[in-house]
Amino acid sequence: MSGRSLYKNRDALRSDYIPSKLPFREKQITSIGEALAPLLHGSKCSNLLIYGKTGTGKTAVTKYVLMRLEEKASKQGLKVKFAYSNTRIAGTEYRILSDVAQSLGLSIPFTGLAISEVFGRIKSTINSSELKIVLVMDEIDFLVRNYGDDLLYELTRANEQLPQGYLSIIGISNDLKFKEFLDPRVLSSLSEEEIVFPPYTAEELRAILYDRAKMAFFEDSITEASINLCAALAGSEHGDARRALDLLRVSGEVAEREGAAKVEEKHVRIAVQKIEQDRMVEALRSLPLHAKLLLWSIVSLGEANSTGEVYDRYSNICRKNGIELLTQRRVTMLLSELDLLGLIATNLISKGRYGRTKKISPSVQLQFVREVFKEDPVIGSII
Ligand SMILES: Nc1ncnc2c1ncn2[C@@H]1O[C@H](COP(=O)(O)OP(=O)(O)OP(=O)(O)O)[C@@H](O)[C@H]1O
Ligand SMILES: [Mg+2]
DSSP states (O other), X not given: OOSOOSBSXXXXXXXXXXXXXXXXXXXXXXXXXXXXXXXXXXXXXOOEXXXXXTTSSHHHHHHHHHHHHHHHHHHTTOOEEEEEEEHHHHOSHHHHHHHHHHHTTOOOOSSXXXXXXXXXXXXXXXXXXXXXXXXXXXXXXXXXHHHTTHHHXXXXXXXXXXXXXXXXXXEEESOGXXXXXXXXXXXXXXXSEEEEEOOOOHHHHHHHHHHHHHHHBOGGGBOHHXXXXXXXXXTTSSOOXXXXXXXXXXXXXXXXHHTOSSBOHHHHHXXXXXXXXXXXXXXHHTSOHHHHHHHHHHXXXXXXXXXXXXXXXXXXXXXXXXXXXXXXXXXXXXXXXXXXXXXXXXXXXXXXXXXXEEEEEESSOHHHHHHHHTTSHHHHHHO
16 A cells, blocks of 8 residues: 555556557558448448457557447447347357447347347347447357257358448457358358467567557566567467466565566566466366366375376365266376366386386376365365
8 A cells, every 4th residue: 555556557568458559460451441441431341350360459559440430330320230249158049149239239139138138139220220340259269169060050150131231350369270160151161261370579568568568558667688588488389469468467466465566577477377277277277177086186196196196086086075986988088188278197117128107297286286186176185
């Protein structure tokens, strides 16, 4: 309470904050603008597919352009509206459509209506108000992976039933594999135009971070070196602006909690560990029960055990607690998932002329796993 705040505007570090300038994205802003421009002349526009790796500005840039477009259109007295749904956050087809309905000012009950009924109400509003709608479906790969392409098929065909209005779609994804799950007709309709967002270079990332740091922090409450470090650390895999901004935000929180007068490199280094730890906690929490049981068997056995030893320990725990065992085959699959998540390590150890054997070791500490698992009622009572 007594310390002076480091922040001029904390919100500028939120991941959904849309800055008034988006440097290094002029080309993408222009391309999206050009694709949508026909709407400002009262004509139809193409559907659009936008892709690029995570943190390359797809969501921010798209929302930015659409907000401008909506403003411009309303000044010209045109009825252009944009609707937005992040399909992963919405989670179901029903919720996606209710996001759309909400953007049109329709109120739809939380559950209860048939999907076709919600869709029908959306279409009749578009028609009766003669609206031109640009529907953004962010993280569209989630929808396709979990529900197939039925909803997209309906949406891309909707214009046939909209004599008075118009609906165009912008799909956004950081994973192109979903295209394989699309019916060729849906794919060709959705990707009438495609725009790619390349990763930021280290230099670009640094400039973006500088701008945001200037907006968020008082001038003397962050060092240049710590901003550079955030950019360098975040850019080590690919130019991911989200990761860089997260790091900056958490570094600020660490410095603030310490009561420091400014954010320095040491705070960034602590922030890196904290983010990594949070990621681990999240990974541990979301494991299914049997993966938790297996991981617990492995951490409690300690270093380098064979698959057989792990399976024995796991079977013992299950039997003692009246839990039905999974087969060896399923267990092998769960083990490779734990390996992928970086929670365990499997090594092939040579036994000279007796060939090689697989050994499993934990990559997380027993104490840490216990702390997280304690919160879970089932596994908590077992450990
Ligand atoms: N050119 C830029 N200038 C300023 N800030 C940017 C720029 N590009 C991205 N950002 C910021 O970086 C963060 C991540 O960007 P965004 O959410 O748009 O990424 P994305 O491509 O949608 O990623 P994902 O595929 O994971 O959804 C946001 O806070 C955004 O404001
Ligand atoms: Mg996004």
